[in-house]
Amino acid sequence: MGKVLEKKGETALAVRALQRAIAMDPNNSIAHHLLGQAFRELGQTEEAEHELKLSEQLQARQNAKP
Numbered sequence: 479m480g481k482v483l484e485k486k487g488e489t490a491l492a493v494r495a496l497q498r499a500i501a502m503d504p505n506n507s508i509a510h511h512l513l514g515q516a517f518r519e520l521g522q523t524e525e526a527e528h529e530l531k532l533s534e535q536l537q538a539r540q541n542a543k544p
Contacts, residue, residue, distance in 0.1 A: 480512050484519070492516045507536035 480496035483489070496513040500506060514529030 480509065480516070484512065484516050489516050489519050493520070505536055505540075507533045507540065510536060
């Protein structure tokens with residue numbers, strides 16, 4: 479939902495949808511990545527970098543699992 483809203487230019491709504499998705503599944507690296515992109519689009523660079531870095535960490539952890 480967040481990805482669709484962002485594509486439609488509804489970035490603020492996308493942020494809320496992605497935050498809800500993360501609340502339900504905090505280990506979802508894709509949701510964190512999309513949230514980082516949305517924050518970047520809104521000019522919230524600090525939050526964007528945090529979410530993108532967290533996304534990378536989660537992805538690395540998932541790839542490391544046997």
